[in-house]
Amino acid sequence: MSAADTHASGQVTGGRPIGPPPASHRSATKGSGRTTPRNRQSRTLPYLLITPALLIMAGVLGYPLVDTIVLSFQDERRNNLWSGTAPPWVGLDQYTSVLGDGEFWGVVVRTVVFVVVCVLLTMSLGLLLALLMQRVSNWMRITMSSVMIAVWAMPLLVATSVFKFMFDSDYGLVNQLLTRLPGVDYTRHNWFLNGTSGMAIIAGLVIWGAIPFIAISLHAALTQVPKELEEAARIDGARGIGIFRFVTFPVIKPVFVMTSTLSVIWDFGVLGQILLMRNGHPEQDYQVLGLYSYTQAFTVNSFSRGAAISVITVLLLSGVSVYYLRQLLKIGEVE
C-alpha cells in the first residue's frame, strides 16, 4: 500500500457531487461503469468525513485553548468571573512571575522525574506482560486480561482509595504485613510524611493503573504480527531477542510509540490521584505541574496564573514530545 496508490485514486477525478446516500449511490455506480464514479467523489468526501470531528474539537477544545492563552495575558480572578467585569490586561506579568519563582522550577523537576519513572516502568512492565500474554495458555490469558480489565475499570477515585486504605498508617495492610517481618516495625508508619515515599506510592498507583491499557494494547498489536514471519525468522536461525528486535517490534512499533506518548501525556497530567491521596490539600512536596496549575487557579484564586502555568506546561510537554510527534507523523505518512 504505497503512497502512489492512494494518490492515484485521488487524481482521477471528475465533477461528481459528493455524498449521496449509500443506497442510491450504489445503483448509480452500477449504471455508470466501474471505477470512475468513486474516484470522482474522493476529492470532497474526506472533507465531509472529517467535518463533524473538526466541529466538535474546535468547539470544545479549540476555543477553550485559545481562551486559556488569552487568560494567561490577563489577570482574571474569581470575582471577575462572577461579576462579569472584564479582567485587566497584564501582558507577560503572569509568565515573568511564574518563571521567576524558584518554587515553580522545583515543581518542574519533580514532575519530570515523576513522569520519566512512571513512563519507563509502565512501558517496560506493560510490554513484558503483553509478551507473557502471548505465551501463556488460553485460560491463563483470559484470566490475565480479566484481571487487567478489572484494574483498568476501577475509577480513579476507587483505585486511589484502595491504595490509601492499604497504606493507611493505622489500619493499612502494608504496615501490618511489614511489621510481621522479623526486626521490622512499621506500626503507625506514615508513608506520606516524607514526600519521596509518598510520591513513590502515588507513582505505584499510577503505574499499576496504567499497565493494563498498555499491556492490552501491545498484546492486540502483537496478535497482528504474522506468525509466518516469526516462523521464517526462526527457521533462518533467529532466536528470542533477535526475533523480537527485527520481526516483532517493527510491527508493534506504531502502537508502542502511540501508547508511550499517551503515557507521557497522561502522567504529566496526574492530578486527581494526588489530590485525593492528600485529602484535597497536597503539601508542597506533592506539587506536580498539572496540580500546580489547578492549585494556583482555585486555591490561590488566580485563573490567569493557572492558565499561564498550563501554557508553560504544554510548551514544555511539546518540547519533550517533539521526538514522539515526529515518529507518529512518520507513521501517519507511511502506511
Next chain:
Amino acid sequence: MSAAVKPGSAAGVTYHTPKKRRAGWNILGGITVVIMGFPVYWMIITALRPSQEILSYHQKLYPSSVTLNQFKRAMDMPNFWDNVKSSVIISAFSVIIAIGIGLLAAYAIGRFRFWGRRGLIIALLVIQLIPATSMLIPIYIQLNKAGGLNEYWGVIVVYAATTLPFSVWMLRGFIINIPKELEESAMVDGCSQMTAFRRVILPLLAPGLVAASIYALMTAWNEYLFAYVLLQDNDKYTLSVWLLDFTTQRGTDYGALMAGSILIALPVVIFFLFVQRKVASGLTAGAVKG
C-alpha cells in the same frame, strides 16, 4: 529484515511452544495476576467484611465472615439510582458520538490523501498534549453561555471531544491494517465506496470499534472532575462523583466505599468480558490473507 543471529543454531526448537515451557509461562502469568489483582481483591473482601473488621489493627487476608451489608448501605445512599441513570446516559451517548464521528474521520485519514491531512494529524496529536483540566474554566464559561451547564449534553459533548482524538488515531490504525485491495475488489464487483465500506470494512473493523468503544466508555464512566464541575444537581451527578460522598470530614467509610466502587466497576467489567469473545473472533475473522 535479517536478524544478526548465528545461523543454524537450534532452528525449529520452539516451533510449537513445548508444554513444559508453557507451564513456566503460566506460573509467571499467575504471579502477575496475583500482584495486579491484589488491590482489586482487597477492595472486594473489604466490601464483604463487617465494618468492625475493616477498621482493625490486625488485618486478615481473608474475611472471617461475609456480609452484604456494605452493599446495602451503599445502595441506600441518596441519589444512587439517579446517578446510575446519569452515568448510563452520559457514557452511552458520549461513546456513540465519539466512535461515530471518530470512525468517519479515521476513515478519511486512513484511506484518502487530501489537502490538510497532515495538519489534521498534527492537530489530533497536539490536542492530546493539553491537559484537559487546564481548560476546565474556559469550558465552564463557554458551556454556561451555551446553556449546557448542569445539562447532560454539556458533559456528553465534553467527553466525546476529549476522547475523539485518541479514538480517531486508534481506529485509523485498524483501518490501515485492512488491505485496500479488499475494498477495491468489492468495488470492482460493483459496490460503491460507501457500500464497500459498510459491507467489507465495517465487519473487519469490529475489533477496532470495540477497542475504541471500550476506551471511550472507560474514560466517560470513570471521569469525575468535569462531571463534578459541570453538573450541579445531586441527582444529575455521575457515579464517580457519587463516590465522593463516602469520604467525609469524620473519615472515610471504607466498607461502603469499596462496595460502591464494585457496583460502579462491575458493568464495565461485564461489558468487556462480554465483548472480549467478539474481539477475539473479530481478530481471527480479520486475519484474511490475500
